[in-house]
Amino acid sequence: MWIISGFAILLASGFGGVEATQQSQDIEVEAPEVTPAPEITIMSTMKAAAFSPGGAENLYTSDVAIPEPGDYEVRIRVLASAINRADTLQRKGLYNPPPDASPILGLEAAGIVDKIGPGCPDSVLVGQKVMALLAGGGNAEYVTCRYEQIMPIPKGLSMIQAAAIPEVWLTAFQLLYFVGKLRKEDTVLIHAGGSGVGTAAVQLVTQAGATAIVTAGSQKKIDFAKSLGAKHGFNYKEGSFKDKVLQATDGKGVDLILDCVFGSMYDDDAQLIKLDGRWVVYGFLGGSQKEANFNMLLRKRVQLLFSNLRFRSVEYKKQLVQEFSNLSTPLFESGAFKPIVDTVLPLSEISQAHKLMESNTNMGKIVLKVSDETSAGKDEL
Ligand SMILES: NC(=O)c1ccc[n+]([C@@H]2O[C@H](COP(=O)([O-])OP(=O)(O)OC[C@H]3O[C@@H](n4cnc5c(N)ncnc54)[C@H](OP(=O)(O)O)[C@@H]3O)[C@@H](O)[C@H]2O)c1
Numbered sequence: 151m152w153i154i155s156g157f158a159i160l161l162a163s164g165f166g167g168v169e170a171t172q173q174s175q176d177i178e179v180e181a182p183e184v185t186p187a188p189e190i191t192i193m194s195t196m197k198a199a200a201f202s203p204g205g206a207e208n209l210y211t212s213d214v215a216i217p218e219p220g221d222y223e224v225r226i227r228v229l230a231s232a233i234n235r236a237d238t239l240q241r242k243g244l245y246n247p248p249p250d251a252s253p254i255l256g257l258e259a260a261g262i263v264d265k266i267g268p269g270c271p272d273s274v275l276v277g278q279k280v281m282a283l284l285a286g287g288g289n290a291e292y293v294t295c296r297y298e299q300i301m302p303i304p305k306g307l308s309m310i311q312a313a314a315i316p317e318v319w320l321t322a323f324q325l326l327y328f329v330g331k332l333r334k335e336d337t338v339l340i341h342a343g344g345s346g347v348g349t350a351a352v353q354l355v356t357q358a359g360a361t362a363i364v365t366a367g368s369q370k371k372i373d374f375a376k377s378l379g380a381k382h383g384f385n386y387k388e389g390s391f392k393d394k395v396l397q398a399t400d401g402k403g404v405d406l407i408l409d410c411v412f413g414s415m416y417d418d419d420a421q422l423i424k425l426d427g428r429w430v431v432y433g434f435l436g437g438s439q440k441e442a443n444f445n446m447l448l449r450k451r452v453q454l455l456f457s458n459l460r461f462r463s464v465e466y467k468k469q470l471v472q473e474f475s476n477l478s479t480p481l482f483e484s485g486a487f488k489p490i491v492d493t494v495l496p497l498s499e500i501s502q503a504h505k506l507m508e509s510n511t512n513m514g515k516i517v518l519k520v521s522d523e524t525s526a527g528k529d530e531l
Pocket residue numbers: 234235236317318321342343344345346347348365366367368371386410411414432433434435436437457458459460507509510511512514515
């Protein structure tokens with residue numbers, strides 16, 4: 151496909167309705183097979199996820215204006231995206247995106263760079279296949295983001311697999327290395343071991359030569375985490391896991407906890423963390439409030455750390471993306487790291503995707519297939 155920059159009158163349909171506007175816009179021209187006059191497509195709007203605050207049934211797709219890349223930004227033609235818990239919270243009206251982020255759902259995408267804004271380095275090219283960490287906007291046919299937040303797709307991975315990587319792998323990498331200061335000799339307790347973040351964390355911990363122990367709500371998820379490298383797994387729905395973890399560690403406990411549950415597991419965690427342990431909280435699936443006696447944490451000099459990714463600075467994300475890419479690209483390419491895709495649904499079925507995530511049955515990612523176009527690389531999906 152050829153892309154010709156031009157000046158076109160277009161209809162921009164935003165959330166606030168349809169308005170006539172005039173602005174610089176790309177015109178896409180189908181590459182001719184012989185020499186007939188090219189067919190010209192003027193693109194002005196795209197399909198994107200939209201919702202009114204509430205349940206998953208309030209999700210739908212809408213026609214909105216295609217975003218233009220600003221300074222240091224690229225525009226990606228999205229072939230696949232994915233959903234995250236942050237999207238379900240945002241849909242419920244409980245989690246606002248950062249002020250400068252797109253209000254459209256979607257924290258990650260895989261696709262093809264189709265336009266480059268001012269200030270991007272020469273190494274960023276139209277036509278590059280990339281996966282991107284986003285502060286929003288990924289559940290749509292086009293998205294813009296800072297060039298520092300795109301990564302080349304490891305060779306051999308499909309767009310569907312690539313869309314399953316950015317948010318949960320970068321979160322797990324950040325929590326383990328940047329926040330939790332993972333060491334080879336560590337025993338790491340990972341809650342929600344069958345989740346998107348959990349399945350990535352198990353692989354990262356195992357690759358580092360450290361020991362992963364998981365909790366999960368079913369034997370199926372525990373077995374899956376073990377297939378990815380976890381040494382032990384315990385079903386938290388069968389009662390306290392404290393004694394089981396202590397037994398599995400010869401009474402020593404764990405050095406590091408990756409905790410997206412908090413409240414309901416606090417008492418067990420406080421007892422099984424070691425002296426000088428690091429306890430990284432990054433979600434509140436089991437409640438954000440806890441009445442507790444913190445004496446034990448003080449005596450054990452526990453570092454209780456809280457972290458998020460979406461609200462971090464571009465500089466921080468740049469460093470995270472670079473360090474993660476350096477470590478993970480060869481490992482994805484060799485098959486040592488596996489993006490875990492549970493289910494693939496078309497963007498038009500985003501409501502079903504949210505329902506699935508909220509049923510807590512997925513193991514790994516729920517991916518949205520955004521494009522079916524052969525010209526966009528159907529074979530790669
Ligand atoms: N801070 C950050 O930067 C950041 C970034 C990404 C994600 N997160 C958070 O990380 C968590 C995992 O995200 P994800 O995308 O990996 O989720 P996911 O794939 O949807 O998996 C979440 C799993 O957590 C388990 N769970 C749900 N409620 C629970 C509870 N009350 N107690 C114990 N386990 C529970 C369920 O599995 P079981 O069958 O095992 O119960 C569920 O399938 C979410 O809380 C998300 O908000 C935070």
